[in-house]
Structure formats: C-alpha cells, structure tokens
Amino acid sequence: MQHHFCPKSFPSTPKDIISDESRRKQIVIVGAGASGLFAALSLKRMGVVNVTVLEASNDIGGRLKAVRPTSSDLTLDVGAEWIHSTDGSRVLNSMMEGLALDGDNDESNKVELITYQPKWYFGKRRSKLMTTIYKETKFKSATWYSWLKDNVYEKVKDNVELNSPVSEIRYNNKQEGGEKAVEVVLANGEIRTADVLICTVPLGILKQSIAKDRTSASASASLQFNPALPIKLQEAIHAIDMPPGLRVLFQMKEKFYPDLTSANSLFTLLCNPNEMTLAYDATLGKDREENILAVVAIGNEHAGKRFGGMSTCEVGKEALRIVDDLFDGQGTVNLIGEPLVQDWSEEPFIRGTYTFPGSNRHRRTLGQSIGESGQVIFAGEHTSMKYHSLVPGAAYEGRRAALDAVGMMAD
Structure with a gap:
C-alpha cells in the first residue's frame, strides 16, 4: 500500500x-x-x-x-x-x-x-x-x-x-x-x-x-x-x-523489543489515532550497533493525564514503567545510563506536539x-x-x- x-x-x-x-x-x-x-x-x-x-x-x-x-x-x-x-x-x-x-x-x-x-x-x-x-x-x-x-x-x-x-x-x-x-x-x-x-x-x-x-x-x-x-x-x-506529547529515548544493553509496539489495542488506535503510546526501535534500518528504544506518548489522555506536571526525571521513570509493562521488566534490566526526555508540552515556545x-x-x-x-x-x-x-x-x-x-x- x-x-x-x-x-x-x-x-x-x-x-x-x-x-x-x-x-x-x-x-x-x-x-x-x-x-x-x-x-x-x-x-x-x-x-x-x-x-x-x-x-x-x-x-x-x-x-x-x-x-x-x-x-x-x-x-x-x-x-x-x-x-x-x-x-x-x-x-x-x-x-x-x-x-x-x-x-x-x-x-x-x-x-x-x-x-x-x-x-x-x-x-x-x-x-x-x-x-x-x-x-x-x-x-x-x-x-x-x-x-x-x-x-x-x-x-x-x-x-x-x-x-x-x-x-x-x-x-x-x-x-x-x-x-x-x-x-x-x-x-x-x-x-x-x-x-x-x-x-x-x-x-x-x-x-x-x-x-x-x-x-x-x-x-x-x-x-x-x-x-x-x-x-x-x-x-x-x-x-x-494541539495536544501534549513527548518522546523518551532509552539506550539498552540488548534489543529485547520488536520493531514497533503499541500500548493501544488495534481497535482503539483505529478509532482514535490521536491518542497513542508507542515503543519502537529508533535505529531500525540505520545499520547501527546501538540499541535505542523510543517511547512516544501523544494526546490529552496518553500524554497529558499520565505525564502532566511531572519533572523530566519523573517522565523518564514513568516511560520506563511503560517499557517494563510491555516487555516484562526488561527495560529496567537492560537500561544504560539515564533516559533522554523531550517533552514538547513543556517547551516554552512550542507548548504541544502538532495539530489534530x-x-x-x-x-x-x-x-x-x-x-x-x-x-x-x-x-x-x-x-x-x-x-x-x-x-x-x-x-x-x-x-x-x-x-x-x-x-x-x-x-
């Protein structure tokens, strides 16, 4: 297609x-x-x-x-x-x-x-x-x-x-x-x-x-x-x-995750594609040895309510919980260093992701x-x-x- x-x-x-x-x-x-x-x-x-x-x-x-x-x-x-x-x-x-x-x-x-x-x-x-x-x-x-x-x-x-x-x-x-x-x-x-x-x-x-x-x-x-x-x-x-949204990058010891995983069900994603949480291989197709897992949360429910009011450190920890829930605790086991957080809702000259x-x-x-x-x-x-x-x-x-x-x- x-x-x-x-x-x-x-x-x-x-x-x-x-x-x-x-x-x-x-x-x-x-x-x-x-x-x-x-x-x-x-x-x-x-x-x-x-x-x-x-x-x-x-x-x-x-x-x-x-x-x-x-x-x-x-x-x-x-x-x-x-x-x-x-x-x-x-x-x-x-x-x-x-x-x-x-x-x-x-x-x-x-x-x-x-x-x-x-x-x-x-x-x-x-x-x-x-x-x-x-x-x-x-x-x-x-x-x-x-x-x-x-x-x-x-x-x-x-x-x-x-x-x-x-x-x-x-x-x-x-x-x-x-x-x-x-x-x-x-x-x-x-x-x-x-x-x-x-x-x-x-x-x-x-x-x-x-x-x-x-x-x-x-x-x-x-x-x-x-x-x-x-x-x-x-x-x-x-x-x-223009709802809130963020992206968190994790460096992992091993690639324990598939190419792309949705925390939504297929039915939920198709009914409301403007609310989503995804975990995906950020280096897929780039011929790199690093294992970088990205978590993206977009929408008033998935980003606003779940992450709203959190500090950068708290956002990283909450995103890691999502990874652990999806992959049976492998996120915490394989994590290298600190996550890198980009919260577009908190950028003073942006205030959101993109328009729906x-x-x-x-x-x-x-x-x-x-x-x-x-x-x-x-x-x-x-x-x-x-x-x-x-x-x-x-x-x-x-x-x-x-x-x-x-x-x-x-x-």
Missing part, C-alpha cells in the same frame, strides 16, 4: 518578480521553524532584500530537533521524524523545487533514505494487517533537523536572529510619513518595524495569546496582539486541538491575513487544510505566506 500524505507540488516562487521599490520593504518573520525558514528562503528567491527572522529560542527548527543519545556520532530526531510518504525523495525535492539561489549546488538536497516498514505489535500480538499496510520512508543518517539546517537555514542564516522572543505584535498602525504598518516588540523592550509580518509561531503559543488567564504562561513565552485578534480567528485558534484534524473552515480562517491592509500573515502546519501536522505541510504554508506577502507589497 502506497502512502502519499505530503503535497505533490508547492507554491511557485518566481525569481526576482517584484519592483525595486517593493523589494526594499521590510518583512519580519516570527519563528525559525520549517515554515518560517521556508518563508524566508522563498522571499530571498523572489528578490526581497529586507527580511528578518526572529526566533525566540537559541536554535532553529521549532519542533524539528535532533539529539545524540549515546557517546557515538548517532543522531536521532526527537521531534518530527517520519517523512510520511513511500517516496521520500520526491517529497524532499518538491519542497526545494524553485528555491535555488545563484551558486547553489544541485547535490545539496540529496540524502540517503530508508524504507520504513516495521513489524507491528499490539501488546505481545503481532499485527499482520498493520505490518502489511504501513510503509513509508525515513532518513538514514541525517535527520529532519539536519536536512532543514543544511538545505534551508544555511541559505538565510544571515537573516535569522536567535534568542529574540517577541512579546507583542502591534498591527493596524497608520502608515503616515512612511511609518511601517507593524511594530514588533521584543521581550527586552526593543521595537522592530515591518511593512508585512509573517507569524509562524505554533498553535500552542497562539492559544496562550488568547487565553483569558495568562498566569500559566511564562513571561518569556507570552505573546500578545494589539489590537486583540479578530473574534473569528480566536474561535479558530480555540477550535483546533479539525474543521477546514477553522484552518482556512487561521491562514487568512489580518490588519486593515493585511499586514499580518499566519503560517505553519496548523494553517494547512490538507497537510497539517507534517513538515512538508509547514514548508508549503511558509512558501504560501511568502507569496501572499509579496502580493501585499506590490499592491
């Missing part, structure tokens, strides 16, 4: 299509995840000169993150991991199509991929059905994070400012005397101005921005809009779910611009009606937002 959950084509980015006057206008992008970086590269390709990407954290990637769980050079994704297509090369090539800059190396986008078709288990029972129908591709030695960094960030790195959290976005400003339409207030009080702003912060941060009780949000992660976002947009932000299916009407609203002259554009996997939750979906929306911005500048 072939799976092609990703876009087959992406918005075009014609080279140098704007006037000299328009190319000098200022565009600010908030967020240096996949969507923000693809927006920046698209704008650069189209000839926009003044582009600034403000990233709140100390690294790019957003929910694309890779770590080294052992002392070797093995690097694994702890955020987005799967390409979600049986033709991963086509997806990666499509994402970069039309974004070449002068002097680019045509070989830069080529990475080695593996066919990923794990043997599925539900508890101790093997599922021939899921083993047969589930097939896609993953990176072999690279990661989503390294691919984004090498192919996109490296081309726009001079435009990216790390450790630059935004606390307030003021839009609907009058453009008298050449004043910019948008003011961007950083957490340190510095004010930047822009003709157009592209906001690519995750939906979890947008949810915080409209929450009546903002005391739970840390001051460094708090984002406000002035004036407040339109009611229809607030309703759309509230309606789409919802009304296309709400996603359409999320993707609309706001302001008297449309000065603020939203983009991210949460604005995609077809490809939400996917890295290619975020890239698609970043490219779409760049085209929208160029259109506004030309008006």
Whole structure:
C-alpha cells in the first residue's frame, strides 16, 4: 500500500518578480521553524532584500530537533521524524523545487533514505494487517533537523536572529510619513518595524495569546496582539486541538523489543489515532550497533493525564514503567545510563506536539491575513487544510505566506 500524505507540488516562487521599490520593504518573520525558514528562503528567491527572522529560542527548527543519545556520532530526531510518504525523495525535492539561489549546488538536497516498514505489535500480538499496510520512508543518517539546517537555514542564516522572543505584535498602525504598518516588540523592550509580518509561531503559543488567564504562561513565552485578534480567528485558534506529547529515548544493553509496539489495542488506535503510546526501535534500518528504544506518548489522555506536571526525571521513570509493562521488566534490566526526555508540552515556545484534524473552515480562517491592509500573515502546519501536522505541510504554508506577502507589497 502506497502512502502519499505530503503535497505533490508547492507554491511557485518566481525569481526576482517584484519592483525595486517593493523589494526594499521590510518583512519580519516570527519563528525559525520549517515554515518560517521556508518563508524566508522563498522571499530571498523572489528578490526581497529586507527580511528578518526572529526566533525566540537559541536554535532553529521549532519542533524539528535532533539529539545524540549515546557517546557515538548517532543522531536521532526527537521531534518530527517520519517523512510520511513511500517516496521520500520526491517529497524532499518538491519542497526545494524553485528555491535555488545563484551558486547553489544541485547535490545539496540529496540524502540517503530508508524504507520504513516495521513489524507491528499490539501488546505481545503481532499485527499482520498493520505490518502489511504501513510503509513509508525515513532518513538514514541525517535527520529532519539536519536536512532543514543544511538545505534551508544555511541559505538565510544571515537573516535569522536567535534568542529574540517577541512579546507583542502591534498591527493596524497608520502608515503616515512612511511609518511601517507593524511594530514588533521584543521581550527586552526593543521595537522592530515591518511593512508585512509573517507569524509562524505554533498553535500552542497562539492559544496562550488568547487565553483569558495568562498566569500559566511564562513571561518569556507570552505573546500578545494589539489590537486583540479578530473574534473569528480566536474561535479558530480555540477550535483546533494541539495536544501534549513527548518522546523518551532509552539506550539498552540488548534489543529485547520488536520493531514497533503499541500500548493501544488495534481497535482503539483505529478509532482514535490521536491518542497513542508507542515503543519502537529508533535505529531500525540505520545499520547501527546501538540499541535505542523510543517511547512516544501523544494526546490529552496518553500524554497529558499520565505525564502532566511531572519533572523530566519523573517522565523518564514513568516511560520506563511503560517499557517494563510491555516487555516484562526488561527495560529496567537492560537500561544504560539515564533516559533522554523531550517533552514538547513543556517547551516554552512550542507548548504541544502538532495539530489534530479539525474543521477546514477553522484552518482556512487561521491562514487568512489580518490588519486593515493585511499586514499580518499566519503560517505553519496548523494553517494547512490538507497537510497539517507534517513538515512538508509547514514548508508549503511558509512558501504560501511568502507569496501572499509579496502580493501585499506590490499592491
């Protein structure tokens, strides 16, 4: 069974299509995840000169993150991991199509991929059905994070400012005397101005921005809009779910676990695929000697209630209990060192995993611009009606937002 959950084509980015006057206008992008970086590269390709990407954290990637769980050079994704297509090369090539800059190396986008078709288990029972129908591709030695960094960030790195959290976005400003339409207030009080702003912060941060009780949000992660976002947009932000989720990596002495084991039953997983706990071989197909077992928990029940409020140490211990329950105590017996925990719910500039299916009407609203002259554009996997939750979906929306911005500048 072939799976092609990703876009087959992406918005075009014609080279140098704007006037000299328009190319000098200022565009600010908030967020240096996949969507923000693809927006920046698209704008650069189209000839926009003044582009600034403000990233709140100390690294790019957003929910694309890779770590080294052992002392070797093995690097694994702890955020987005799967390409979600049986033709991963086509997806990666499509994402970069039309974004070449002068002097680019045509070989830069080529990475080695593996066919990923794990043997599925539900508890101790093997599922021939899921083993047969589930097939896609993953990176072999690279990661989503390294691919984004090498192919996109490296081309726009001079435009990216790390450790630059935004606390307030003021839009609907009058453009008298050449004043910019948008003011961007950083957490340190510095004010930047822009003709157009592209906001690519995750939906979890947008949810915080409209929450009546903002005391739970840390001051460094708090984002406000002035004036407040339109009611229809607030309703759309509230309606789409971005639940908690985490991933824990364990280094084990021996491989006592199958390729992939679900703590859910097959019936439960099919009825509610948005609530899951999986334990899987994180090095399957990578030709590595290390035994790395990953545990992923996603959803308000599986992640929120079971792990909510726990410290990093407690999350690791609770995830190990899941391993022991699934594999008769073998986790504790074989564990080497401390587990590596990535809890996306606790990341101050993320606050969740990825968005779950919802009304296309709400996603359409999320993707609309706001302001008297449309000065603020939203983009991210949460604005995609077809490809939400996917890295290619975020890239698609970043490219779409760049085209929208160029259109506004030309008006």
